[in-house]
Amino acid sequence: AVVSTQSTGRKLKESEPSTEELSAAIAELKLRKAALASAEKAAAAPTPNKGVDRAKFENLMKRRFFYGPAFSVYGGVAGLYDLGPGGCALKANMVNHWRNHFVVEEGMLEVECTMLTPEYVLKASGHVDRFTDLMVKDTATGECYRADHLLEAHLERALSAPPGKGAPSPETRAEMEAVLRQIDNYGLQEIGELIRRYDCRAPATGNELSEPAEFNLMFGTHIGPTGLLRGFMRPETAQGIFVNFKRLLEYNQDKVPFAGAQIGQSFRNEISPRSGLLRVREFCQAEIEHFMDPEDKSHPKFKNVKSVSVRMYPAKAQVSGGD
16 A cells, blocks of 8 residues: 555656645555554564463364373273374473483483382372372262362352352352362361352252262272282372382482482372363373482582572461462
């Protein structure tokens, strides 16, 4: 448009236009130049981040077989997924990058330990007694839900209700927000009381819920043909590093500090794995454990971070749900 106006202006000059015609052409050229500059500025401006539509993204990943539900030809099992060619390549790249960044660059000691773990090992670590989530059931159908997640979703829906359509009062809103901030700190009895107070029900049916109960997240099995030695599929990779501490220390010529690392599969019998790949029952985990002398906590690389200020979330605020 600007080029066209400039061409028109040259033709006007050649035809000896009147002062009024020339002034009008110049004014038109200035307007079009201003419009072009505005358009170029708008085009150069960064596109606002509208976020990712998670449902569409996951559907695309499944259609291109980056991953897919395991055993889907038989109906599938919640929380279990298979990786396709693209998913395998992506995972391999991520694992290699992690290994190079941590294990190779920092000189860590990598191990690869068995996934099957005897009960006495996990009893000593506290997993047998305390590796639990709180579970509630639909009293009519028996469908199981993780209690804190169900309560959290129920309160978030209530808080998002528009005014006049079920929105809570200011006092109730403040109370609900306080509960959400402390949702990870509630015990068995407290979660049960909150579920009753806010009339939290099974989302699929609207039925009443059972009292919450502790559910151990480890997959149990038996080792050997007698069935006398009970075991579990490891819920995390840390135990293999801990039980090999003495060997790693000797390998490192009895010198500390050092770090042990492990990459491998872990297993957790999630109560309600309904968040795609974010909450699954079998997953690849990469873990690091650092070991140091409690009497001498010096580290050769401390000088690289000694001036770094780290902002911590106070323990009291974590428990109280404060800011």
